[in-house]
Amino acid sequence: MAIDEIDPLIHVPARLRIMATLASLPAGDSLSFTRLQDMIGLSSGNLITHLRKLEDATYVETDKSGNGAASRTQVVLTSQGRDALDAYAASLRRIIEDL
Amino acid sequence: MEQENDTPETSIIDEEGELDPRVAAELLVSTKNRAQRQFDVWPPYLLFTGVVIFLFAYGAVWWSVRGQHPYIGPSGWALAIMYGCIVAWIAAVVTVLQRANSGVSGRSKRQRAFRMGYIIIIIAYSAYQGALYHAGASHAIVYGVYPASVQWLFAGTAFVTIGAIREELPALTLGGALIAIGVASAFAGPVIGWLVSGIGLAVVLACFGVFRTVMRRA
Numbered sequence: 001m002a003i004d005e006i007d008p009l010i011h012v013p014a015r016l017r018i019m020a021t022l023a024s025l026p027a028g029d030s031l032s033f034t035r036l037q038d039m040i041g042l043s044s045g046n047l048i049t050h051l052r053k054l055e056d057a058t059y060v061e062t063d064k065s066g067n068g069a070a071s072r073t074q075v076v077l078t079s080q081g082r083d084a085l086d087a088y089a090a091s092l093r094r095i096i097e098d099l
Numbered sequence: 100m101e102q103e104n105d106t107p108e109t110s111i112i113d114e115e116g117e118l119d120p121r122v123a124a125e126l127l128v129s130t131k132n133r134a135q136r137q138f139d140v141w142p143p144y145l146l147f148t149g150v151v152i153f154l155f156a157y158g159a160v161w162w163s164v165r166g167q168h169p170y171i172g173p174s175g176w177a178l179a180i181m182y183g184c185i186v187a188w189i190a191a192v193v194t195v196l197q198r199a200n201s202g203v204s205g206r207s208k209r210q211r212a213f214r215m216g217y218i219i220i221i222i223a224y225s226a227y228q229g230a231l232y233h234a235g236a237s238h239a240i241v242y243g244v245y246p247a248s249v250q251w252l253f254a255g256t257a258f259v260t261i262g263a264i265r266e267e268l269p270a271l272t273l274g275g276a277l278i279a280i281g282v283a284s285a286f287a288g289p290v291i292g293w294l295v296s297g298i299g300l301a302v303v304l305a306c307f308g309v310f311r312t313v314m315r316r317a
Contacts, residue, residue, distance in 0.1 A: 011118055017130045024134035028205055035202025039134060074204055089127060095120045 006091040007084055009057050014042055015050050019085045022060065022077035030063065030076035051075060059084055135315070140199045143315070146308035149188055150301045156184035157247075157297025161290065164243070170289045172242030213261075220253045243289020247296050251281035269310070276303045 010016055017040050022031060037047050054060040059081030063074045077085075136142070163177035164170065173181070227249075232241045258274030261267070280299035284292040 006120075011123060013118060013123075013126060016118075016123060016126055020127050020130035021134040024131055024138055025203065026205070030204050032202030032204075039137065089124075092120050092124045092127070096124060099120070 006095070007088045009053065009059070010084060010088045012050075014040070014046065015054060018047075018050055018054065019059065019077065019081060019088075022075065023082060023085050025077070027079070027082065028076065030074035033062075033073040033075060036075055054081065057081075057084075132315070138199050138203070139311075140196050141307070141311060142195060143308045143312045145191060145195055146304045146311065148191065149304045150308070152184045152188045153300045153304065154297050156181040157293050157300070160247075161293040161297065164290050164293065167290065170237075170239040170243055172238050173293075216257065220257060224250055224253055239289040244285055244292055247289070247292035248281045248284035251277045251284065251296065251300070255279075255281060273303065273307065276306075 159180040160173045160177045163174040255274045255277030258270050262270030284295040287295040
């Protein structure tokens with residue numbers, strides 16, 4: 001299996017860490033943007049950009065509630081995102097076995 | 100998203116770097132392990148602490164009632180130790196729970212409902228003890244068999260119900276073990292029952308802790 005066959009959207013350290021962190025929660029549970037940022041250690045701008053890319057691919061969904069300083073954003077891994085991460089992990093295993 | 104306007108989005112790290120598959124696999128595993136530890140509401144250290152605390156708490160009560168003829172009940176100092184230990188452990192559990200659930204929605208909402216259920220169980224347990232006293236039950240029942248055993252029947256029934264509804268074998272097993280402790284404690288009588296409860300609960304917590312440790316390393 002060639003390396004270019006693995007999902008390029010996930011095969012980036014920051015997005016891989018975002019996906020792996022969200023996948024550690026039970027399906028359907030969401031995580032606040034602030035806690036995710038704390039756990040990943042990215043700046044908010046970087047995190048937003050990576051989340052947008054994952055959201056465009058329907059791997060994650062974000063839900064913003066409230067306005068201004070009191071606003072809260074929750075991030076959840078979709079079932080497509082969970083499947084994509086499983087497929088990505090399986091691809092990695094196959095590539096490593098072939099090396 | 101919150102803080103959306105605080106930071107420019109121009110400097111994106113980790114975007115185009117070449118990522119070795121082995122490094123990616125290690126990153127995936129290490130990130131998942133770290134996240135699971137941070138989301139864990141029952142970390143092994145909390146369970147192993149509970150082993151020591153419950154052995155000490157129930158051991159103190161057993162020490163205060165051993166050799167009583169007729170049975171009067173636990174002394175004030177023993178009850179103070181027991182409730183002090185239990186309250187301290189519950190406070191530690193709540194702290195860990197709040198830290199693990201910070202920013203998590205869904206699970207935390209369900210746990211609020213569970214907490215309400217546990218509070219209702221504790222109130223019913225205390226009210227029933229009062230009813231037994233009011234009905235003229237002996238001290239051996241009101242201050243011995245009942246408090247040493249019945250809470251494990253209540254807690255076990257709750258875990259069995261939750262495990263059955265969610266089809267979760269660990270919760271079912273835990274519930275069954277707690278019910279077994281309650282029944283064994285009741286059969287052991289008002290004095291030895293305290294010891295059976297303490298040792299039984301310590302064994303259950305130790306097994307749960309070992310199980311969680313093994314699951315983490317798997």
